[in-house]
Amino acid sequence: MPRRGRTRTLTRAALLATAGLLALSACGGEEAGPKLELSAALPDAPSDDTVLRVGDPATQVALETSGLIDDLDIDVEWANITGGPKTLEAFRADAIDIGSVADIPPLFAHWTGTDVRIVAARETVDPMEHPTYELGVAPGVDVASIEDLKGKKIAYSPGQAQGALVLNVLREAGLTQDDVEFVEMQSVDDAFSVALAGKQVDVAPLGQTLAKTYLAKYEQDGASTIDPGVRDDAWTLYTPTTVLEDADKAAAIKEYVAAWAQAQQWISDNPDEFAEAYYVDHEGLTPEDAQYVVEALGQFTVPTSWDDVIARHQETVDTLVEAQDQEPLDVETLYDRRYEKAIAAAVEG
CATH class of the missing domain: 3.40.190.10 (Periplasmic binding protein-like II)
Structure with missing residues (x-):
């Protein structure tokens, strides 16, 4: 029988209060798993006591509403955190392991001294018709x-x-x-x-x-x-490299990105149900406004090859390097392509 994951949701206030205490602790929280090299194959499964701390409320709602969360075979502690600044703040406080953001926050995390890797990517099916x-x-x-x-x-x-x-x-x-x-x-x-x-x-x-x-x-x-008139649909999951160097956490993320990919497909296939569960019940929009948002955003797709995603991300990097005098960066070094294979297996299998 597979082990069913338990989940627990922390409010941001409680999360950051906990993070503050952890920052003062010499041990820094839960005991780390075995060391894993970033070039090593991902383990098949984490140890039974592994907890993955996730800042991804939209996916949490999608998994819970769809019932897909019953198939998530890891323990997850959910944090109601979104956006680049809050996610990076939580990373630096060692309060979450993985966050859901657009394509710019991982770049600025790197440029401001936090070593991170991108472990999943999402796009919009018709990005010019459905701007973010x-x-x-x-x-x-x-x-x-x-x-x-x-x-x-x-x-x-x-x-x-x-x-x-x-x-x-x-x-x-x-x-x-x-x-x-x-x-x-x-x-x-x-x-x-x-x-x-x-x-x-x-x-x-x-x-x-x-x-x-x-x-x-x-x-x-x-x-x-x-309308901005430019493509703006890139979306990622990213994590500090220290998390990926923990074999149990790295294995838990492999499980999570597979469930995440299925959740994105469910959102696209069930926009009305997602609108009610996330935008109305979670975000407080009216049903009419929630319907407007899901129609405006359109359908999502999770690519099983990251080649085009990385190429477009490099164009963005080059724009920022020129406009903001940032340090040049080969953006592919931020992508952990071990998870590309895990997502492909989940989507195509």
Whole structure:
């Protein structure tokens, strides 16, 4: 009989309080498993007492709602953490083992001294028809196309996907950083929509959830959104390399990425059910807004070959190296392709 995983969810406050205590502890939490070289084959299964600490609430909801969680043969401790800054904060506090983010946070983790690896990737089936972000426009500001961004104040988060999106949009519009004014801030919670509403910025990238709620509040005052006109659908799971050097954790991640891939397919096949479970029950959207978001985001696909994913990621790296004077990086060195094979086996098997 397979061992069924137990799950437990921590709130972010409880998680980071625990992390603070762990940071003061000499032992740093649970006992590590056997040492595993990053070039070694992944073990078949973790030891029975292994717990994988996961910051991936959307997948948690998908697994629970679909019933796929019953097939997850590892113990998982869920953390309600999303976004690049919060995930990296949790990594550095040794509070989670794996997080779900876009393609920019792993780059900035590397560039700011946290050694990480990407262990899974997801794309959108029709990325240009279903952008992840809209460009929010402040009330009273005249921006009808990306060419109108010239001379505007734009919210800019250099360590997040929204920052790379802004750079790509400017390039697509034939503009440079000198043609606009960047207002640097982190896109956490609703910071960008608040900045727009207060007219601290003219334009800011908003995820589809925030775009919908922003328009609901401020469209009557003249707020609007426009399509960014560039591809922005890259999504990853990533983890500190120290986690992958623990044989039990590395094996648990192999189990998790397989379940994660199946969950992404379930989300695509069951958008109405996911909208209700995640966007309404978990995120607090109205049913109408939840339906809008799932339709806007479209269907997901989990590639079983990472060649094209890595090539596009390298283009993003090169853009950031040029625009932000970052250190050159061969992005393939951040991908742990052992998990590419594990995902392929789960998706194709």
